[in-house]
Amino acid sequence: MLYQDTVESEVLVHKPWFIAAVFAVVLAVFMLFNLTGTTFGEFMRPVIGDPEQSGLYGRFAIAFMIAVVFCVNVVFIAFAPLNVQVGIVWLELLLLFLAFFDSFNLSLPFISENLPYLITQGVVTTIYVSAVSLVFASLIAIIAAVAKLSSNGFAYAIASFYTSFFRGLPLLMQIYLIYLGLPQLGIIMDAVPSGILALSLCVGAYMTEIFRAGIQSIDRGQWEASRSMGFGFGLTMRRIILPQALPVIIPPMGNMFISMLKDSSLVSVLGVWELTFLARTIGQPTFHHMEMLITAAIIYWIMSACLEVAQSRLERHFARSKVR
Amino acid sequence: MSVNNLSQLNGLTGNTPLHAVSAYHAPVTSISESLGQMSAEKIIEATNVSKWYGSFRVLTEINLTVRKGERIVICGPSGSGKSTLIRCFNRLEAHQQGDIIVNGIRLHDKMRNVTDVRKNVGMVFQHFNLFPHMTVLMNCMAAPMWIKGVSEAEARKTAMRFLERVRIPEQANKYPAQLSGGQQQRVAIARSLCMEPAVMLFDEPTSALDPEMVSEVLETMTSLARDGMTMVCVTHEMGFARAVADRVIFMDSGKIVEEGAPNDFFTNPQHARTKLFLSQILSH
Numbered sequence: 173m174l175y176q177d178t179v180e181s182e183v184l185v186h187k188p189w190f191i192a193a194v195f196a197v198v199l200a201v202f203m204l205f206n207l208t209g210t211t212f213g214e215f216m217r218p219v220i221g222d223p224e225q226s227g228l229y230g231r232f233a234i235a236f237m238i239a240v241v242f243c244v245n246v247v248f249i250a251f252a253p254l255n256v257q258v259g260i261v262w263l264e265l266l267l268l269f270l271a272f273f274d275s276f277n278l279s280l281p282f283i284s285e286n287l288p289y290l291i292t293q294g295v296v297t298t299i300y301v302s303a304v305s306l307v308f309a310s311l312i313a314i315i316a317a318v319a320k321l322s323s324n325g326f327a328y329a330i331a332s333f334y335t336s337f338f339r340g341l342p343l344l345m346q347i348y349l350i351y352l353g354l355p356q357l358g359i360i361m362d363a364v365p366s367g368i369l370a371l372s373l374c375v376g377a378y379m380t381e382i383f384r385a386g387i388q389s390i391d392r393g394q395w396e397a398s399r400s401m402g403f404g405f406g407l408t409m410r411r412i413i414l415p416q417a418l419p420v421i422i423p424p425m426g427n428m429f430i431s432m433l434k435d436s437s438l439v440s441v442l443g444v445w446e447l448t449f450l451a452r453t454i455g456q457p458t459f460h461h462m463e464m465l466i467t468a469a470i471i472y473w474i475m476s477a478c479l480e481v482a483q484s485r486l487e488r489h490f491a492r493s494k495v496r
Numbered sequence: 497m498s499v500n501n502l503s504q505l506n507g508l509t510g511n512t513p514l515h516a517v518s519a520y521h522a523p524v525t526s527i528s529e530s531l532g533q534m535s536a537e538k539i540i541e542a543t544n545v546s547k548w549y550g551s552f553r554v555l556t557e558i559n560l561t562v563r564k565g566e567r568i569v570i571c572g573p574s575g576s577g578k579s580t581l582i583r584c585f586n587r588l589e590a591h592q593q594g595d596i597i598v599n600g601i602r603l604h605d606k607m608r609n610v611t612d613v614r615k616n617v618g619m620v621f622q623h624f625n626l627f628p629h630m631t632v633l634m635n636c637m638a639a640p641m642w643i644k645g646v647s648e649a650e651a652r653k654t655a656m657r658f659l660e661r662v663r664i665p666e667q668a669n670k671y672p673a674q675l676s677g678g679q680q681q682r683v684a685i686a687r688s689l690c691m692e693p694a695v696m697l698f699d700e701p702t703s704a705l706d707p708e709m710v711s712e713v714l715e716t717m718t719s720l721a722r723d724g725m726t727m728v729c730v731t732h733e734m735g736f737a738r739a740v741a742d743r744v745i746f747m748d749s750g751k752i753v754e755e756g757a758p759n760d761f762f763t764n765p766q767h768a769r770t771k772l773f774l775s776q777i778l779s780h
Binding site: 399 | 586588610611614615617619621623625626627628629638639642643687688691
């Protein structure tokens with residue numbers, strides 16, 4: 173809810189002028205396209221006769237029908253309770269997406285043939301790389317955040333140099349630098365550890381700032397109360413400050429985790445057999461690019477959705493001390 | 497204290513809100529009793545304490561001794577340094593000159609173990625500063641368990657004892673946000689008491705409260721005083737000061753301007769600044 177008050181405004185999509193405006197816009201947009209040659213044309217055959225011959229009239233009739241259906245749909249949805257509304261709109265958008273993908277004429281047997289391998293090899297590697305990086309990134313971030321808040325010059329300098337450097341370089345560049353640059357120093361790492369190291373360092377730099385903001389958002393009085401009872405720095409941090417900072421940093425952390433999950437696809441340049449790499453290499457030789465890319469896209473989306481659910485669960489869990 | 501003096505006092509403070517007076521029908525101790533304590537052990541001893549914020553001098557050569565069982569009220573206009581002074585006593589603030597000795601430990605820059613001081617000095621804040629992510633009970637159990645290393649069962653027993661002492665044991669399993677301001681402040685008092693400190697510091701404990709919640713907190717503090725707790729209170733509750741304090745200290749611009757038994761302080765203030773302050777605070 174945007175406004176935390178109790179004023180109830182009239183439903184926008186039940187205002188005649190708004191519906192009229194929407195109708196006009198939809199009509200105008202679909203008039204721009206010639207849909208007579210598509211299934212829409214076939215569907216309208218009883219009204220407009222042979223779609224091929226119907227000309228401007230056919231175009232108008234098709235656009236008109238689409239606009240009517242669209243407006244009726246919108247008006248009816250607005251009568252439903254909020255969560256039903258959300259559900260219906262989600263479902264409709266999803267169907268539109270599927271229709272869009274379907275229009276590529278994808279080869280479903282090819283997808284179902286390669287899906288198991290894509291999951292057992294690709295998804296597992298992606299999740300492994302992301303999860304390990306996530307743990308390391310969080311550890312780095314918390315140490316760097318504390319260092320950035322400390323009055324120790326060395327700690328502050330090192331931490332701020334670290335965040336500046338790793339936020340300032342493209343992740344792809346960091347991955348190359350670590351994989352190709354470190355061997356020059358005699359440190360040779362495999363592709364997977366290199367990828368994990370690069371991801372951890374990069375995401376850790378962003379998360380440092382999130383942790384720092386979270387820690388700073390806690391009222392000074394909490395520190396004072398804690399210190400006045402004799403708690404040391406570590407105890408105060410662990411038991412008083414971080415538990416309160418956690419709810420504040422969960423939404424931006426959710427963002428970080430989701431973007432890291434997808435950034436793990438950059439590790440494919442090192443030849444790690446994760447989801448994106450497999451989708452590309454399986455699709456290429458058989459010219460089934462779109463099949464594999466769309467499948468991989470949907471798998472990424474499902475994994476992100478799981479993280480979103482986890483995030484909202486966590487937010488609800490931490491909301492408990494805010495009860496009144 | 498004679499009946500005559502009491503009536504004089506009531507005459508002077510006739511305009512103070514009822515709640516500030518009603519809880520205390522009689523002073524907690526007589527002056528002679530507190531004179532007898534003069535030889536008691538010193539809990540806080542501040543000698544020539546000065547403190548600067550940058551080039552601004554907040555405290556100027558403060559001398560103050562608090563003996564065991566003494567109850568001291570510090571008052572003064574805002575910005576006079578009274579909160580800063582008591583925050584120096586548990587080293588939430590550092591002083592730059594002079595000596596502060598708390599419970600036999602000298603406070604200084606190089607000290608390694610400030611915890612030894614803090615676990616013997618309870619502090620109650622203006623804005624309560626309870627830990628919002630912990631229940632009331634856990635707020636009270638935390639310090640004994642984590643600092644003193646007391647077992648959980650023992651800590652729970654102590655916590656419940658002091659929650660009963662401040663008369664809210666039934667709220668033990670709620671979160672601070674579910675309590676009223678007065679209740680939260682009483683929990684804060686109980687939380688400090690759980691460490692069984694040698695002295696309690698109160699930093700304007702009633703200033704952030706709704707008027708009708710002030711009395712419940714003041715009553716709690718009065719009953720603490722009755723039990724002989726050593727207390728240093730920064731407060732503007734003059735009714736409380738008159739009834740409970742052994743000594744009232746008036747500060748202005750970082751200096752102690754005047755200091756005396758409440759009786760003398762309220763009936764016969766010596767300095768013009770004190771007179772002005774008292775007339776303003778008592779005549780609203």
